[in-house]
Amino acid sequence: MKGTRRALDLELATLEVQDDRGVPLTERRLWARVSAWRPSCSGTDRIDLELDGELFPPVPGYARPIWERWFTGPPGKKRGAWASLDTRRRGAWLDLVRERAFQPARRDRPAGHAYELGGRHVTDEPGLYLALGEAVNGAGGCFGGGLGAVDDCLGGTFGYTAPATLLWLDAATARDHLSQVLAPDGEPCDLFGVVLDILGEGGMHVTLA
Incomplete structure (x- = not known):
């Protein structure tokens, strides 16, 4: 992607979904390509991508409010x-x-x-x-x-x-x-x-x- 805005075929990729604090929430596989990119408002070390493709499996409509x-x-x-x-x-x-x-690693409670x-x-x-x-x-x-x-x-x-x-x-x-x-x-x-x-x-x- 360096220095170009041309479409880039990602084929099968893993998308990490984060919450509003930047903490990983879930992952989804997708078959996609990058159709555009631009500097991100989230930080100078990031870029925002526009993807054409679909998730496997897609998120159903009833689950989106969740x-x-x-x-x-x-x-x-x-x-x-x-x-x-x-x-x-x-x-x-x-x-x-x-x-x-x-x-996250989870600490077990003691027996009893x-x-x-x-x-x-x-x-x-x-x-x-x-x-x-x-x-x-x-x-x-x-x-x-x-x-x-x-x-x-x-x-x-x-x-x-x-x-x-x-x-x-x-x-x-x-x-x-x-x-x-x-x-x-x-x-x-x-x-x-x-x-x-x-x-x-x-x-x-x-x-x-």
Whole structure:
């Protein structure tokens, strides 16, 4: 690109998306070419690019307000900022939470820590993982976005050291909504029961309230 404004074919590239503070938020692959460039108002050591191409996968329209919210930075200390969202928007929120989880190093809490999960809004699968992530790692925190990922997180490096305790408040909400769901293969699944089993096997003693 040096000294030219001609189109430059990037082919398959990775786009790092940052929030308004310059902190990495997520990454997306794209097939694109540079159609124009100019000095950036963000600093003399940067340039602004205009790209022609498309993201893989594209950001769906329903997820864009979620991205706009996260561009201002992660949620504050108050948990449940996702609670008013419908299931697919909760899924978009969970996607960003999961991708941010791999960026900063996380210090595990010592064994014996007592966690508390606010279960009033656990009415779907994304809500389950969002509430569990916040119980362990605070507002905007992640502790897996699927059963296998939760099992991995119980092994350490995600804010948790076994053994520990978890007080699950309003657990009846999750039991009512997640005891009969469809697994990816289309078979019925007691997701609530499976999660309890995984947590127990990982050294987290759960008390339902």
